[in-house]
Amino acid sequence: MSRKPGIKIVSGNSNRPLAEAIGAYLQTPLTKASVRRFADMEIFVEIQENVRGEDVYIVQSTSFPTNDHLMELLIICDALRRSSAKRISAVIPYFGYARQDRRSGSRTPISAKLVANLITQAGADRVMTLDLHAGQIQGFFDIPTDNLFAAPLLAKDIKDNRDIADVMVVSPDVGGVVRARALAKRIDAQLAIVDKRRERPGESEVMNVIGDVEGKSCILVDDIVDSGGTLVNAAEALLARGAKDVSAYITHGVLSGGAVARITASKLKELVITDSILPTEAVRVARNIRTLSVASLIGEAIARTATEESVSSLFD
Structure with a gap:
């Protein structure tokens, strides 16, 4: 797999080994970025490379601790948007809150929809995820969403x-x-x-x-x-x-x-x-x-997305 021009891969802290494996598949080193905590546990993100006009993919599962990793994803999106990235894709191998895809009773939330809104408002242009708990969650996003299958x-x-x-x-x-x-x-x-x-x-x-x-x-x-x-x-x-x-x-x-x-x-x-x-x-x-490892599967999906090829044909 040759390096795809214009691709940048940014990793949060939820699953850096997977992000590195995806980068290795694409022969693309991870973009230098700092995702750290202040003393009061506020999250601070600094993108340490130029991403202006780039096609950027954030690899971040929203797994335990779910809220910390979700906030990291949102803040990375915001940092990239304010750094003039051309397109921001949130690659979320495990989508937390997916089991809250409907109201389970009176006066209960649909948290998966709320999370979809947050990711969109933070600046993501598209989402890529893996084996969503409920396929209809794709419809919660108002941006293109690819649900890959393992x-x-x-x-x-x-x-x-x-x-x-x-x-x-x-x-x-x-x-x-x-x-x-x-x-x-x-x-x-x-x-x-x-x-x-x-x-x-x-x-x-x-x-x-x-x-x-x-x-x-x-x-x-x-x-x-x-x-x-x-x-x-x-x-x-x-x-x-x-x-x-x-x-x-x-x-x-x-x-x-x-x-x-x-x-x-x-x-x-x-x-x-x-x-x-x-x-x-x-x-x-x-x-x-x-x-x-799902690194090759996600890496191939990213490569096809970057070159505007079909992703669904991966599963035919």
Whole structure:
């Protein structure tokens, strides 16, 4: 990949290793910038290179601590806008607040829409993200928004490491069926669904498995793993129905609280996540958690955006 003229890549503090890997793919060193804190924890940004008239891409996941990383993104956008950058693209591998995409009850916010407004008002001209929790969030932005998919990357890893004849793709809940079906189609595998339901208030959830998983290597597919409880319970339900083994392929490894310990102690053979969120030390040393890099996928999407080529054709 030759260096794309006019491209500048700026990294916040949320996932600098991923930004560096994207830069390496594009053979473009990161633009020198300082993103630091004052004594009272206010964020200060200084772009230390000329960006006037440039096509600039900010790589910043809004992962934990979500609000700090979101503010970094907004302030970097403002700094670039005031530095006369020609076009500012916010590359957000993990879009925080995406699970608040609708009103969950009376007098509750739609925080994903608020965040979209903030990013737009800060000066972003376009947004690029990966496996949005809800596709309709693209419509919350009034600027061009590309939602990339990790499915090609996950499918390749499954084909390289497993006997496809024994594989069955499983959605851990009814809401994730579309995502699981898309991956199953890529690897020509069958699909099963874990249907969770609580028969009566106060009783534990009952896991109903829809599909014959006996003797199959089951692969749970989802966009986010947070506490890990759903995955662990789904794995136990599948094994109880005769599955040979259970692994999981999840795009965003939020893994909050005691999730890593829960996954490590579970019957999951393997959890495969991407580096859309910077892996913690606990994730890196966990015996059954593995990380795939999305740097080449995002790098190629940036290259195509910069040269006005099709991004959607990446997923055909």
